[in-house]
Amino acid sequence: MTGAPEEWGRGDQRRLSTRDFPAEVLALVERKQGGRFCLDCRREGLQTPPDEPLEVDHLQPLARGGDNNWRNLAWRCRSHNLAKGARARPSPQAAKLPAWARRTRP
Numbered sequence: 659m660t661g662a663p664e665e666w667g668r669g670d671q672r673r674l675s676t677r678d679f680p681a682e683v684l685a686l687v688e689r690k691q692g693g694r695f696c697l698d699c700r701r702e703g704l705q706t707p708p709d710e711p712l713e714v715d716h717l718q719p720l721a722r723g724g725d726n727n728w729r730n731l732a733w734r735c736r737s738h739n740l741a742k743g744a745r746a747r748p749s750p751q752a753a754k755l756p757a758w759a760r761r762t763r764p
């Protein structure tokens with residue numbers, strides 16, 4: 659990586675997977691949130707299971723002009739990330755519990 663991590667990804671709208679982001683950039687996202695956890699799980703009072711992968715999500719979707727800069731990034735678990743997808747807002751279905759939460763219910 660060249661240049662400061664704060665400037666990385668600015669105006670860059672390539673679709674990347676989480677492992678393509680430099681560790682320094684992911685650390686900035688983590689620091690911004692105050693930890694590496696799923697924002698949606700936290701909001702719903704859920705404990706993300708340790709085997710649920712965390713992914714980098716775009717606050718403003720790439721398809722709607724968002725970029726790969728750390729200011730536009732947040733951590734989400736895979737289920738919440740998939741549920742959100744490219745939609746502007748989650749469907750009522752997706753607003754319910756993530757797949758793993760349903761799975762672990764009695």
Ligand SMILES: [Zn+2]
Pocket residue numbers: 696697698699700706734735736737738756
């Ligand atoms: Zn989640």
